[in-house]
Amino acid sequence: MDYDTFVDQVAQRTGTPAVRAVELTGAALETLAERLTGGEVLDLAVQLPAQLQVVLKPGxxxxxxxxxxxxxxxxxxxVRARVDESTARVAVRAVFTTLREAIRGGEFDDVAVQLPREYRELVEPALAPGSALRRP
Incomplete structure (x- = not known):
């Protein structure tokens, strides 16, 4: 999936303009990079467009x-996206769902398994059948 498609899908899922979707995506991916091991971050980053890889670089x-x-x-x-927590929750779900569509194989499962059970409400919408955007 290319960068514009990724951002477009997050924008559609969050009901926000593309410029806002870019901010929400960056905030969610930067936070995800903090929560994952460096090796998993690298595995994830190589499957994403260059503009998103920058956010996921482990140090x-x-x-x-x-x-x-x-x-x-x-x-x-x-805090990163300067939005309320309700908006952030919607954005995280949207980014996880789009991320699952963007990466190959079981990489999303490898990401999800590193997150504790309490993340279920954020991750499960991405795993649900029919979570993909329907195109007219």
């Missing part, structure tokens, strides 16, 4: 996954 200070729960994940996204 020496984030090789190990940070331990924080789903509520903190949403809070971090909200």
């Amino acid at each position: 020496p200070d984030n090789e190990a996954a940070q331990r924080f729960g789903a509520a903190e994940f949403v809070t971090r996204v909200a």
